[in-house]
Amino acid sequence: MKDKKKEEKTQGSSKKATESSQLQNPVDKYPKPPFKGQKQPWPGLACKMDPVPDHGEKTYKGSGRLQGRKALITGGDSGMGRAAAIAYAREGADVAINYYPTEEDDAQEVIALIEAEGRKAIAIPGDIRDEAFCKKLVEEAVRGLGGLDILVNNAGYQQTQESILDVTTEQFDSTMKTNIYAPFWITKAALPHLKPGSAIISTSSEQATDPSPDLFDYAQTKAANTSFVRSLAKQLGAKGIRVNGVAPGPIWTPLQVSGGATQEKLKRFGGDTPMGRPGQPAELASIYVQLAASDASYATGQIYASTGGGGQP
Numbered sequence: 606m607k608d609k610k611k612e613e614k615t616q617g618s619s620k621k622a623t624e625s626s627q628l629q630n631p632v633d634k635y636p637k638p639p640f641k642g643q644k645q646p647w648p649g650l651a652c653k654m655d656p657v658p659d660h661g662e663k664t665y666k667g668s669g670r671l672q673g674r675k676a677l678i679t680g681g682d683s684g685m686g687r688a689a690a691i692a693y694a695r696e697g698a699d700v701a702i703n704y705y706p707t708e709e710d711d712a713q714e715v716i717a718l719i720e721a722e723g724r725k726a727i728a729i730p731g732d733i734r735d736e737a738f739c740k741k742l743v744e745e746a747v748r749g750l751g752g753l754d755i756l757v758n759n760a761g762y763q764q765t766q767e768s769i770l771d772v773t774t775e776q777f778d779s780t781m782k783t784n785i786y787a788p789f790w791i792t793k794a795a796l797p798h799l800k801p802g803s804a805i806i807s808t809s810s811e812q813a814t815d816p817s818p819d820l821f822d823y824a825q826t827k828a829a830n831t832s833f834v835r836s837l838a839k840q841l842g843a844k845g846i847r848v849n850g851v852a853p854g855p856i857w858t859p860l861q862v863s864g865g866a867t868q869e870k871l872k873r874f875g876g877d878t879p880m881g882r883p884g885q886p887a888e889l890a891s892i893y894v895q896l897a898a899s900d901a902s903y904a905t906g907q908i909y910a911s912t913g914g915g916g917q918p
């Protein structure tokens with residue numbers, strides 16, 4: 606009798622496993638162009654996009670890969686940062702997120718999702734173009750989490766301009782401050798707290814190696830992010846701290862609808878990739894998990910691309 610019950614239970618769980626591992630065509634998995642034109646004031650909110658991006662809210666399943674870890678993610682309110690925050694919490698990590706103060710609506714959704722997993726969630730709004738704030742951000746994260754062993758430098762600023770003549774010094778400065786100075790300041794402040802086994806992850810881009818003509822200033826910063834990873838990995842290898850990066854292709858996030866792309870580009874966004882559609886942040890979540898997890902212990906100095914087949918890291 607007992608054995609029969611056990612057998613039924615086993616059959617039930619293998620049936621479930623078969624259902625959940627059914628093949629799915631990635632080409633049809635998510636919305637394709639044409640998209641509606643849409644514009645939001647910078648930095649934009651994911652909750653106001655049409656269609657609303659998928660960050661894995663309903664789909665990401667954890668399996669304890671980051672149990673007890675402590676992560677700080679910049680730009681954790683939306684896009685790739687939010688997908689990483691949800692996945693990290695479901696893998697058992699406590700998570701602090703930084704975001705720009707006007708992104709409170711998106712950020713509060715993420716905080717609720719982390720807390721729903723029974724994990725600690727720390728919200729630290731503030732402008733990372735300011736060195737003093739970057740130092741404070743790390744201090745607050747370390748205090749709130751009781752330490753730090755995963756740092757994800759993910760926040761980014763991108764504004765499309767047809768010509769170099771349209772790039773103002775103010776824009777150039779914001780792009781450099783957000784994408785290059787902030788990761789430098791935050792990593793410097795975090796390093797004294799990172800023990801062997803810790804991981805640093807940067808969000809770079811396919812723009813690092815295949816820059817678009819209208820992203821002149823932004824593409825330079827993404828090349829810098831890739832060099833940051835490759836240099837710092839060599840510097841920190843002997844200390845047991847791994848440094849890796851993610852290079853997304855066109856991903857459906859607020860960055861694109863708040864000045865990052867022209868309306869024409871948005872309407873056909875991702876259409877020129879082999880997949881024929883943009884990626885969704887949820888599709889990159891497992892990469893951020895893999896690069897942080899202790900079983901990836903020999904991977905450092907690497908850039909992992911997710912581009913729908915279009916670009917190379």
Ligand code: NAD
Pocket residue numbers: 648649679680681682683684685686703704705708731732733734759760761762763783808809810811852853854855856857858859860861
């Ligand atoms: P996103 O708009 O969701 O995330 C960017 C985040 O950066 C914002 O949510 C905001 O919180 C943060 N940020 C920007 N300026 C800030 C400031 N001054 N102070 C504090 N926070 C600030 O868009 P996303 O596409 O998920 O961007 C995340 C990363 O992905 C960026 O580094 C971006 O360069 C990179 N990326 C995006 C794409 C894409 O197609 N969406 C492609 C390649 C790389």
Ligand code: MG
Pocket residue numbers: 648649650651682683684704708711859
């Ligand atoms: Mg945002």
